[in-house]
Amino acid sequence: MHRDTQERGEPKGTYRVKNWAAYNAGLIARGEVTKWIEQSVLASSDVGMSRRGRPCVYPDAVIQMLLGLKQVFRLPLRALQGFAMSLRKLAFADLPVPNYTILSRRAQDLAVILPALRTGEPMHLVVDSTGLKVFGEGEWKVRKHGYSKRRTWRNVHLAMDAKSGQICAALMTHQDVGDADVLPDLFDQLPPGTSMDVVGGDGAYDTKSCHAAIAAAEARPSIPPRESAMPWPDATPGAAWRNAAIGAIATSSRREWKKASGYHRRSLVENLMYRLKTLTGHSLWARIVGSQATEVAIRAGVLNRMTALARPQSVRVARIMPHRESSAFKFDLCNNAIRTDKRNSRKGTFGCLFLWQMSSARHNR
Numbered sequence: 386m387h388r389d390t391q392e393r394g395e396p397k398g399t400y401r402v403k404n405w406a407a408y409n410a411g412l413i414a415r416g417e418v419t420k421w422i423e424q425s426v427l428a429s430s431d432v433g434m435s436r437r438g439r440p441c442v443y444p445d446a447v448i449q450m451l452l453g454l455k456q457v458f459r460l461p462l463r464a465l466q467g468f469a470m471s472l473r474k475l476a477f478a479d480l481p482v483p484n485y486t487i488l489s490r491r492a493q494d495l496a497v498i499l500p501a502l503r504t505g506e507p508m509h510l511v512v513d514s515t516g517l518k519v520f521g522e523g524e525w526k527v528r529k530h531g532y533s534k535r536r537t538w539r540n541v542h543l544a545m546d547a548k549s550g551q552i553c554a555a556l557m558t559h560q561d562v563g564d565a566d567v568l569p570d571l572f573d574q575l576p577p578g579t580s581m582d583v584v585g586g587d588g589a590y591d592t593k594s595c596h597a598a599i600a601a602a603e604a605r606p607s608i609p610p611r612e613s614a615m616p617w618p619d620a621t622p623g624a625a626w627r628n629a630a631i632g633a634i635a636t637s638s639r640r641e642w643k644k645a646s647g648y649h650r651r652s653l654v655e656n657l658m659y660r661l662k663t664l665t666g667h668s669l670w671a672r673i674v675g676s677q678a679t680e681v682a683i684r685a686g687v688l689n690r691m692t693a694l695a696r697p698q699s700v701r702v703a704r705i706m707p708h709r710e711s712s713a714f715k716f717d718l719c720n721n722a723i724r725t726d727k728r729n730s731r732k733g734t735f736g737c738l739f740l741w742q743m744s745s746a747r748h749n750r
Contacts, residue, residue: 400699411695418472419700421457421693426450443483451483451497452683453690456665462488493675497682499574500689501551507582509547510604511651512571512590514540514564515658518668519677539669541661541681544571545654550692552657553579553686557678563593572598574741583607585651606645609639612694663690 402408414420424586455465462485473480483491539739540562544554554574556567568590575581584599585607593615598608600623610631617624633642643649667685671677 388534398701399703400704402697403700404698408697414694415457418454419476421454421690422450422472422477422480426480427477431698434567438467443481443487443491445491445495446498448483448488448495449683451488451684452492452679453687454497455670456680456687458636459666461670463480479735492671492679493673495679497679497686499552499555499682500686501546501553502549502670502693503576504546504549506548506578508553509583509647509650510544510553510581511585512542512544512564512568512652513586513651513654514542514567515661516560517541517612517662517681519672537682538590539677540567541653541658542567543657543661543685544575545657547585547650547653550653550696551689552656552685555682557681564589568595569598573604582696585648587605587651593617593621593623595674596627598625600626607648607651609643609648610634657688661685663721664688664691 388426395727449621451465454460454468458468460468464508465488466485468484469480469482470625485732507626516538519539520539522532523532526532538701540558540560542556542564543552544557545551546553554571556570556574557558558567564586568586581602581604583606584602584604586595588609588611590606590608591611594606596606606623606626608627608630614631615628616628616631619625620627629644630642633645635715665687669677669680671680
């Protein structure tokens with residue numbers, strides 16, 4: 386475990402949310418149960434689900450909706466069944482409530498439909514991956530005493546539309562699978578006819594297979610070449626954009642290339658991974674690989690719904706410099722006076738005696 390000591394560039398700007406009223410109302414609406422139960426799903430039939438044997442009672446849309454409620458309110462399967470039963474008694478009389486064993490079994494091979502907003506415009510796609518824990522101890526215990534049990538993660542690869550903030554593709558792999566190996570599979574998850582303008586990612590995607598996939602999609606890569614990168618032959622797919630990036634970095638600087646190419650929009654997918662873990666948890670509930678893949682897709686769909694309900698619109702404001710204190714002393718919450726002038730930077734605590742002397746001097750004036 387080491388501390389991140391990489392060199393930082395310019396200080397971050399200060400932003401302010403300009404649609405606070407609508408954003409606040411959307412955050413409240415995320416907790417409404419009616420936002421997560423669609424009447425069209427309740428009225429859906431078993432069309433297209435006919436198979437040999439006993440007829441399927443619960444359509445895939447119902448299973449996906451209930452598993453979405455599970456992720457939103459972080460319920461175990463048995464508690465989810467009880468929660469759905471109470472909803473049926475209170476408001477939704479036609480809500481089907483499958484047994485928790487059915488939910489567990491159907492989750493193993495459920496074909497999740499990822500809800501996302503389709504703007505019809507060419508996308509600026511940003512990709513990255515994060516890890517969700519399956520087994521292992523918590524961070525505090527590992528930090529204090531070290532780890533004593535095996536720890537296992539699953540890699541979650543996400544592709545996000547930088548303009549709408551929606552997850553367009555989500556894929557779960559083993560923890561040893563690299564990011565570059567999954568990019569073509571993420572492209573395969575995109576709806577047919579999806580147009581991409583730019584594909585942004587970090588240096589892990591600076592491989593021939595990734596540049597070939599981006600070139601086949603007729604998009605421009607926004608991927609920084611590695612420090613020791615050499616130009617590729619012109620016949621290599623995607624070599625033109627990469628060789629141009631190497632030349633631009635050599636001519637000016639890597640920082641200027643990042644600004645010109647829109648590389649910094651990749652921070653949106655990093656914020657997306659933070660929201661994914663904050664809103665749905667850092668660990669996976671499921672233990673079977675198929676159910677874990679379904680859970681990842683369900684979480685991505687839930688996050689898309691939350692983004693559609695509430696998304697802040699931030700604008701950059703002037704940076705406010707910290708005000709310099711005029712007094713050489715300041716007082717903390719414990720009534721201690723602390724010296725702050727440059728001549729004596731050592732913090733001194735004078736206690737109640739010093740405060741008494743100060744007050745006595747004021748009265749004697």
